[in-house]
Amino acid sequence: MSSPRPGGRPGDEQAPGPLWSEPGTLLEQVAVAVLGIDEDGLICYWGPGAQRLFGHGAADVLSRPAAVLFPAAPLDGAGAAERLAERGRTLGYWRARVPTLHRDGRVFDCGFRVFPVTGAGGRSVILGLASESAGLDRVKTNLAFLDALFATCPIGLVMLDENLRYVHLNQALADMDGTPIEDHIGRTTAEFMITSDGGEYQRMLRAVADGGRPVVSTLVVLRTPGRPDREQVRSVSFFPLSRAVGSRAGVGGLLVDVTDREQALVEAAAGRQRLALLDRAAARIGTTLEVDVTARELVESVVPEFCDASVVEIVEWKDEREVFDPESVLLTRRIAAGTCLPPPAPELVGGLERVTYPPGSSIHQALTTGRPVCVPVNADFMTRTVIHQARAQLLIDSGLTSLLIAPLIARGTVQGITMFGRSGGRPEFTGEDLSLAGELASRAALSLDNARLYSRVQDIALTLQRALLPTALASSPAVRVAHRYLPGSQATEVGGDWYDVIDLPGGRVALVVGDVMGHGVPAAAAMGRLRITAKALARQNLEPDGLLEELDACAQDAGIAYATCLYIRYDPTTGLARIANAGHLPPLLRRASGTVESVDEVLGVPLGVGGVPFRTTEIELHDGDTLALYTDGLVEARGADIDAGMAALRSQLEGSTGTLEETADAVLARLLPEAPTDDAVIVLARIRRDGLGDGSA
Secondary structure, eight states: OOOOOTTOOTTOOOOSSSOOOOTTSHHHHTTEEEEEEOTTSBEEEEOHHHHHHHOOOHHHHTTSBGGGGSOSSOBTTBOHHHHHHHHHHHHSOEEEEEEEEOTTSOEEEEEEEEEEEEOGGGOEEEEEEEEEHHHHHHHHHHHHHHHHHHHHOSSEEEEEETTSBEEEEOHHHHHHHTSOGGGTBTOBGGGTOBOSSTTHHHHHHHHHHHHOOOEEEEEEEEEETTEEEEEEEEEEEEEESTTSTTOOSEEEEEEEEOHHHHHHHHHHHHHHHHHHHHHHHHHHTTSSSOHHHHHHHHHHHHTTTTOSEEEEEEEOOSSTTOOOOTTSOEEEEEEEEEEOSOTTHHHHHHSOSEEEEOTTOHHHHHHHHTSOEEEESSHHHHHHHOOOHHHHHHHHHHTEEEEEEEEEEETTEEEEEEEEEEETTSOOOOHHHHHHHHHHHHHHHHHHHHHHHHHHHHHHHHHHHHHHSOSSOOOBTTEEEEEEEEOOOTTTOOEEEEEEEEEOGGGOEEEEEEEEEEEHHHHHHHHHHHHHHHHHHHTTTOOHHHHHHHHHHHHHHHTOOOEEEEEEEEETTTTEEEEEEESOOOOEEEOTTSOEEEOOTTBOOOBTSOSSOOOOEEEEOOTTOEEEEEOHHHHOOTTSOHHHHHHHHHHHHHTOOSOHHHHHHHHHHHHOSSOOSSOEEEEEEEEOTTSSOOSOO
């Protein structure tokens, strides 16, 4: 009879003998029956596994023929029990699959291993090990699969015990770690997984081992002792082994090296960020034709998104046509700077207006090759590029560790340089960053060159216009004059506004104001033609309407399509002013009493239109009356009604109490508090009927 084995469950019956299953072993995963058949073919031993497999209790089968375990069908012409016993004795060991009869009448396929042993009293006993073929096949298949998996799987596989020590791992994981398999066994994961996450990875493994909650596809950044110079990104999945039926406590895991994939994702994200930055910079840089504004736009586009600090410097040539000489000292002017770093970085980038670079500097290198260069902030850079020791110390203290220097070259002309700096908290500049910096510099250089060329044209136009405007107006004891001319902002170019005061025979005085459509050099040149022609015609003593007719013909001959002109001829002997107008804004007349009226009876068509006669009107002027002639730039602003500007001018004239000069300044301060968007002219002429004046303006 069997007896309970130590530690067995209540009710389990055990046969005597030393054979019993250890918990967690393969014997518990596959039902294995142990039975003995004596020399007489009777069952002499019946283990607990035999009861589970065949369904018979020990009391039911002990001392009974072994044939009770098999159906009646013979095996190779002999009974199955007899054949197993005979083969076991003669061959010493035999295995076979035999149809087996369960107690409930069910027949199932069973695998047997039989071999002889010596029983009590020296009797021969055939010991048989039996297990259901389906379960045995399953275990064999699983074991074969696991063997192949550990041998050939490219994914890292690992088994850890409850103390997170290596029990088993495959070659793929050993290769990832750079350490042989045998050097892992018995050592902890902390010895091979060096992370900088404050112990989070080890806490995760401990939680899996203790709490049984698996983790799937978690990314971990680590280094290993076998590959200390290579930072790896692994996707790890861990699960508790203690939840597998009868398995030992611990953790199983799968580890995949995804460094290349993650690096590709990081690089793709960085590429998208660079493209987005380039798109934003393209839309932002060059919104105006002002050099300083364009440089500032470049700096604001890259700080802090691309770098921690940036400056833009333009080269100060002695000669506009001078060619860059890499063997000469380079002088630049810093026109824009910005940083997001704390002091002293702001002083470093913004505390210098003019910079001198010695031959052989990194700046010379970039300008010579025409391509961006990246240089570390080290002793060599300080020696070659930074002249002043104090500036070198500022650079060191600023925290910047690398500089990317990009030349500003457009249309074959060196404009200057732009520098981008990064501190130690950012990654170093890459080849892609160099390309991005080159693209940014190229676009900025083109915008800077456009602004430079535009500024030059503006300067030419403004110089031409000022040369063609009167330097000294005619003076008369009968008329005191104050005049102001303000050119338009650089964004709109100078226009064709002009004015003049002309002495005429007989003590008469002519007042002229006009405006040529357009801006720049063409408008300034057309303005000069009209002013000189008008002055010549006025001295021929022509009536105002006749003068405008002649001026109109000249405009058509010169190809001037559209220009306005207001002509007033005043005779102090009669006190009469004769007025003709070619599409210009009407003059305002401030009477000595302070009332202001508009003289708009003779509004005509502009010059250059042709085919429409001009008319002359006449008004009487009294002592102390003031005529105000002006151009539309004074009263017309973008987005505002010109009537509002006219009303403001009338109000300013009505309230004026000072001299003409003070009144002119007050009008400009009131109507043009900021730089005008268009040329603006005002001419104030105060009448003195006694012909003597009081010496005041």
